Amino acid sequence: MNYLLGIDIGTSGTKALIINASKDGEVVASSTRTYPLYTPKPMWAEQEPEDWWQATVATIRDVLSQSGVNPKQIKGLGLSGQMHGSVFLDAENQVLRPAILWCDQRTQAECDWIMDTVGREKTVELISNPVLTGFTAGKIIWLRNNEPEVFAQVKKVLLPKDYVRYRLTGEFATEVSDASGTALFNVTKREWAWEMLDAIGIPKEWMPKSYESPEVSGKVNAEAAALTGLLEGMPVVGGGGDQAAGAVGNGIVEPGIISSTVGTSGVVFAFADKPVVDPKLRVHTFCHAVPGKWHVMGVMLSAGGSLRWYRDTFADSETAVGKLLGRDPYDIMSEEAAGVPAGSEGLIFLPYLTGERTPYPDANARGVFFGITLRSDKAHFVRAVLEGVAYGLRDSFGILEEMKVPIKQVRASGGGAKSDLWRHIQADVIGCDHVTINIDEGPALGVALLAGVGTGVYKSVEEACRSVIKVVNTTKTNPANKQIYDKFYPIYQQLYQCSRDSFARVSKIVSG
Numbered sequence: 001m002n003y004l005l006g007i008d009i010g011t012s013g014t015k016a017l018i019i020n021a022s023k024d025g026e027v028v029a030s031s032t033r034t035y036p037l038y039t040p041k042p043m044w045a046e047q048e049p050e051d052w053w054q055a056t057v058a059t060i061r062d063v064l065s066q067s068g069v070n071p072k073q074i075k076g077l078g079l080s081g082q083m084h085g086s087v088f089l090d091a092e093n094q095v096l097r098p099a100i101l102w103c104d105q106r107t108q109a110e111c112d113w114i115m116d117t118v119g120r121e122k123t124v125e126l127i128s129n130p131v132l133t134g135f136t137a138g139k140i141i142w143l144r145n146n147e148p149e150v151f152a153q154v155k156k157v158l159l160p161k162d163y164v165r166y167r168l169t170g171e172f173a174t175e176v177s178d179a180s181g182t183a184l185f186n187v188t189k190r191e192w193a194w195e196m197l198d199a200i201g202i203p204k205e206w207m208p209k210s211y212e213s214p215e216v217s218g219k220v221n222a223e224a225a226a227l228t229g230l231l232e233g234m235p236v237v238g239g240g241g242d243q244a245a246g247a248v249g250n251g252i253v254e255p256g257i258i259s260s261t262v263g264t265s266g267v268v269f270a271f272a273d274k275p276v277v278d279p280k281l282r283v284h285t286f287c288h289a290v291p292g293k294w295h296v297m298g299v300m301l302s303a304g305g306s307l308r309w310y311r312d313t314f315a316d317s318e319t320a321v322g323k324l325l326g327r328d329p330y331d332i333m334s335e336e337a338a339g340v341p342a343g344s345e346g347l348i349f350l351p352y353l354t355g356e357r358t359p360y361p362d363a364n365a366r367g368v369f370f371g372i373t374l375r376s377d378k379a380h381f382v383r384a385v386l387e388g389v390a391y392g393l394r395d396s397f398g399i400l401e402e403m404k405v406p407i408k409q410v411r412a413s414g415g416g417a418k419s420d421l422w423r424h425i426q427a428d429v430i431g432c433d434h435v436t437i438n439i440d441e442g443p444a445l446g447v448a449l450l451a452g453v454g455t456g457v458y459k460s461v462e463e464a465c466r467s468v469i470k471v472v473n474t475t476k477t478n479p480a481n482k483q484i485y486d487k488f489y490p491i492y493q494q495l496y497q498c499s500r501d502s503f504a505r506v507s508k509i510v511s512g
Helices: 049-067 108-118 120-127 136-146 160-169 176-182 194-200 222-228 242-249 304-314 316-325 329-338 378-402 420-430 442-454 461-468 479-511
Strands: 003-009 013-020 026-034 074-081 087-089 156-158 173-175 209-211 216-219 235-237 257-262 266-272 284-287 294-300 348-350 368-370 409-414 434-437 471-475
Touching (some): 003 049, 013 049, 074 160, 074 242, 074 442, 087 160, 108 120, 160 173, 160 216, 160 235, 173 176, 173 216, 235 442, 242 284, 242 294, 242 409, 257 420, 304 316, 304 329, 316 329, 329 420, 348 479, 378 420, 378 479, 420 479
Parallel strands (some): 003 074, 257 409, 409 434
Antiparallel strands (some): 013 026, 087 156, 216 235, 266 294, 284 294
16 A cells, blocks of 8 residues: 655644545545644734644644554655745754744835845846745844844744754755745746845855755654654655645646635635746746646635634634534534625625735735624624635636636635535635535645655656546536626725725824
């Protein structure tokens, strides 16, 4: 038997799974461990890298125990993780401070400085993207400006999954898809943007070696083997940033197949044979986890995160009932929202709880409920959140259409795809049928497949996807609901334009 191990270091938790490559990628065991996210100031977001490592150890031990698989039969391990986060290590390879995450918005001034220093046209030439607050480069400059005593000790900067790689293998390494999101990587050349690093004063030696995603980047060392139960010497491939890895797990490895993923963030992801760039820089152009290929993606920062916020803030009763009945409170909330007509009777939600990225790279953007009336009850608010996220996804689809990116099939994934109501809302708002596949394990599955490619179980990423992934269900667009959403969507867009200056003023007041 050929088994493969995939690990995804996400924002809400770490997931490990083992698949049997000899049985069409059958998932034989899966485990998840959650950990906290800290917000020490408004619009900040941090996590402790040690939490990721402890969750990785625990989930690996769980899946080995659940499956009974002999570690000798696991051919390789792939790593995925939340993108853009910064782990700062000192000369002893110790973590210097909590990691600053992808959804953190503190670095707008630093991003502006980078763009001004390098020049807008030169920046796009070097990295194919603007420098945004979520990206890693601004975090490094923020550390230099605001915590100079910490900055003076930095010897290495790693992305979240690459810190876990270091703990597993002792190697400092990354791969092209995750490195693309640092704003320090030449996406076209698939190597570090050395000129960019020099221009803004970041030492080249802080950057880890970069690999293609299926390439072996290291091997499990003795210490990690003792902690996890894995075999010492097991190959660890480059893996992928969570979006590229999730795309592999969804089979987005050829033109025309688009993924629409609702996790904490919301991502619309399209395959590209060449590095195509949106002239208005509203979507990102990154290296794909498929060697020699690229992808275009639009990212909204608070998709599933918006619904989670609503649950944690307003759905105490649904949570209590769910606990009593052994049901997921999200299912109860969804059932309530299903009774509200499409359009939520004019209640519109702007899902900008942590600023926004696509189509508005605006760190000051805030969440808004618009159109509240005496008829607006909790069910209306839940449905408005679901619809607001779908409107945000539609923004990205519209940009892809402008760029003439082919859209032949939309594959829904993530937590938002598990909800029948939310999947229907997405299909109706966007105006495209949405399909789901036989395995919805996302990035962890994707990097398990990449591990299979890197260790010779599969000949290519495309072969791996064809052997494992099958479409099993189609959610059709409801024309009547689409007509309703087509009327509300321009209002949704206009609300941001009307509120943009006010968002900036509020942000300035709050930040002092």
